Every structure is written in C-alpha cells, then in structure tokens.
Amino acid sequence: MTGTRGYHHGDLRRVLLTAAVQAIQEAGPAALSLRDLARRAGVSHAAPAHHFGDKAGLLTALAVEGFDLLAEALRGAGDDLLAAGVAYVDFAVGHRAHFEVMFRPDLYRTDAPEVRAARERAGAALRSGVSALPPGRATVGDARGDALAAWSIVHGFATLWLAGALPPEVGGDPRDAARAVIRRLFWP
Amino acid sequence: MTGTRGYHHGDLRRVLLTAAVQAIQEAGPAALSLRDLARRAGVSHAAPAHHFGDKAGLLTALAVEGFDLLAEALRGAGDDLLAAGVAYVDFAVGHRAHFEVMFRPDLYRTDAPEVRAARERAGAALRSGVSALPPGRATVGDARGDALAAWSIVHGFATLWLAGALPPEVGGDPRDAARAVIRRLFWP
DNA sequence: CTCAAATCTTGTCGATGACAAGATCGCACC
DNA sequence: GGTGCGATCTTGTCATCGACAAGATTTGAG
Structure with a gap:
C-alpha cells in the first residue's frame, strides 16, 4: 500500500x-504515449491497458477528473461573476493538461456516461457563477x-494564453490580465 | 502539369x-498520418518528407496558410467590429482544420520565420477590425x-463551437449565435 | 486452505515517423 | 542536340507505438 514494490503496484x-x-x-497531448507512462510508473508496457482499456480510455478518465476539478474551482469562487471568470482562467493555467484534453473531443x-455527468456538474457550477450579474446591470433579456x-x-482568453498566442504586452500574470478582460464584458 | 501521372507528381x-x-x-489533427496522406495522393510513403521534412513541417505550412486565410477573411470584413468578429468565427468553422492547427503550438x-510573419499579418488585420468601436461607445482608455x-x-466562442461543447439551445447557425455573443461585449 | 478474480508481464502484430540510398525526371547550360 | 546536375519520388529499413493474446503472480473472499 505504501509504494511501487511487489508484483501489484498498489x-x-x-x-x-x-x-x-x-x-x-x-x-502536449499529441506526444502522449502509453508506453512512456508505463516506463515512468515502472511497470510493463501493457499495464496501462488493464486500467483504461486504451489510450482514449485514459484520456476519458483524465477529462472526467478535469471537469470535476473545474466544478470544484468554480464552486470555490462563489456567486461572483468576476471571481468565477478568474477561477476559470486560473484552472486552465493551473491544470493545463486537464484543460487541454477536456475540450478536444x-x-x-x-x-461516455461519466463524462456527460462530470460535464454537467461543471456546467451547473458555471451557470451558478454567472447567475449573479453585477449590481446596476440587471439581465436585460436573455440570461442564457x-x-x-x-x-x-x-x-477564449484561457485558450489564447495557453497557446502562447498573446502578445507580451498582456503581461505575465494571467489572473490580472483576465480580470481586465472580463471587466469589459459586464462593466463597460 | 495536368494531373498525377508520371514519375513527378506535378x-x-x-x-x-x-x-x-x-x-x-x-x-482531428491527432489522427493525422503522413503515410495516409501519401496514400490519398497516390505517392510513396516517403514522398511527403521531401516537401515538408517531417510531420511538424507539414503542419507548419498548414498553419502559415491558415493565418493568411484568416487575415484575408478579416480584411474582407472591413473596419466593422461586429462583422470582423463574425468573420473570425466563420473562418474557424469554415476552415476548421487550419484553425485547429494554428493554435496548437x-x-x-x-x-519559424514564415509563421511569425503570417501571424503578424493576421494580427494586423485583427487589430484593424477592432480599431473602430461602435458609435457612442468610444474607447475609454486602453484600446489594446x-x-x-x-x-x-x-x-472562445469559436473554440467551444468546434469542440461541440455548447448546449443545443445555442442553435445551428454559428454566425447568428456569434453575433448575439459579440453584441454583449460592446453594446451592453 | 482453496480458488477465482484482479492485477501485471511477456510476446507479438500491423502501422507509423524518420532516415538512408537509389531511381527517375526536367531543365539550364554548353 | 546533348549532358550533367539538382529536384523529385521510390524502395528499404529501423525504432517506437497501440492493441491484443496468453500466461504469471497476487489478493482476498469463502
């Protein structure tokens, strides 16, 4: 139970x-190799297949984990729109690998049912974070x-940041830059 | 010059x-195979390497072409912010393969120098499209x-649309949905 | 203690990317 | 009109990968 020794890994x-x-x-996800993962874990090249079936199975599990982590991060931001937006960007940057898989169908x-469920949990957290618009800026019509x-x-901001597509003037802190961008949407 | 016959393809x-x-x-880009491309083109499995060096070389050429197509599409939209935004989304949906490669470093x-140059051309077209804000909504401070x-x-909208992550209520026409989203940014 | 299921290993196959070496073509130059 | 050289394409090969099959080891329920 304590480590990697023995026939069974634990x-x-x-x-x-x-x-x-x-x-x-x-x-990046394109260079991912099951055999490399097996080497990193110190097991045989076919061991991963037992737990995940195939490569897509492993990435499916990673996506589920990612949606749950995202839901948790959004819930932690509460009902504040700005905080929820910053939390979204912060999740993408802090859990880059999960994020890059999640939106690559x-x-x-x-x-897969587990994916649908996890995606729905994240979606609920997202809608909850957006539900409360800033004071003085009531929803005019369509909340959706x-x-x-x-x-x-x-x-979009998170994706561009991760892709390294943004110019250097944006600065080095994604949270600050994201705040400035989000503010332009509902506090014009 | 007319087709695929002969030793030289043309x-x-x-x-x-x-x-x-x-x-x-x-x-998707992950499943791309140089040997499959060679089969589709009716040439030997090593022919692509001569023109592009390796797989990354082919995708580099594809990205350059994509940035140039994007610049062209944005220039075609003129100086109207809403039109430029719709053109951006329209490009992503209409040239899905190019778009999916361009933002995957x-x-x-x-x-590569050709990539830097093409990216800069697209960036200039983008800035030009955003330069003219709607009347009555002058830039308060930071145009960048x-x-x-x-x-x-x-x-973000284009990426979510391509990933199939959007709920069905959004509708089937990306241009219409994009217009509604963009309007919320500068016409609140 | 026994045995079945879970876990991991070894072995193998077809496909792939990359590289090397050779064949064929086209064109500039004489 | 030839000739040689570079561009283009082919054949051959190798290490790696994903997937599958069959066997070995361990765990734990009964």
Missing part, C-alpha cells in the same frame, strides 16, 4: 493519471446569452 | 496540404484591452 491507476498530466504538460470518448458570452470570453 | 505539395485538411476534418514550429477582449470572446 495504486497504478492514479500514478498513471498523474504521469499523464506530467507528460502532457511537458510535450477527438482525443477521448465524450459520450449572458452566460454564453461570459463562458466564451474566459474560455 | 503539384504534390499542394495536393498533400489539401489532403491534410480533409484528413484533419475527418478525424505543440504540433508545429511556431517560431478592447482588442484583447474582442479577440478572446470570438476565439
């Missing part, structure tokens, strides 16, 4: 997921449209 | 790029911040 599933996060942070099985606009702007 | 480079666009649209050589917010919201 907690291989978790170790593989953690190694996958590490590997994706280093070289060609990499995993988006229709407000939510979509808010999601779009934070998702 | 226009293999272009044919391979077109086949790559097709293949990426079918199965782990897939190609983002520091306005541009970043506009880029973020259209990029």
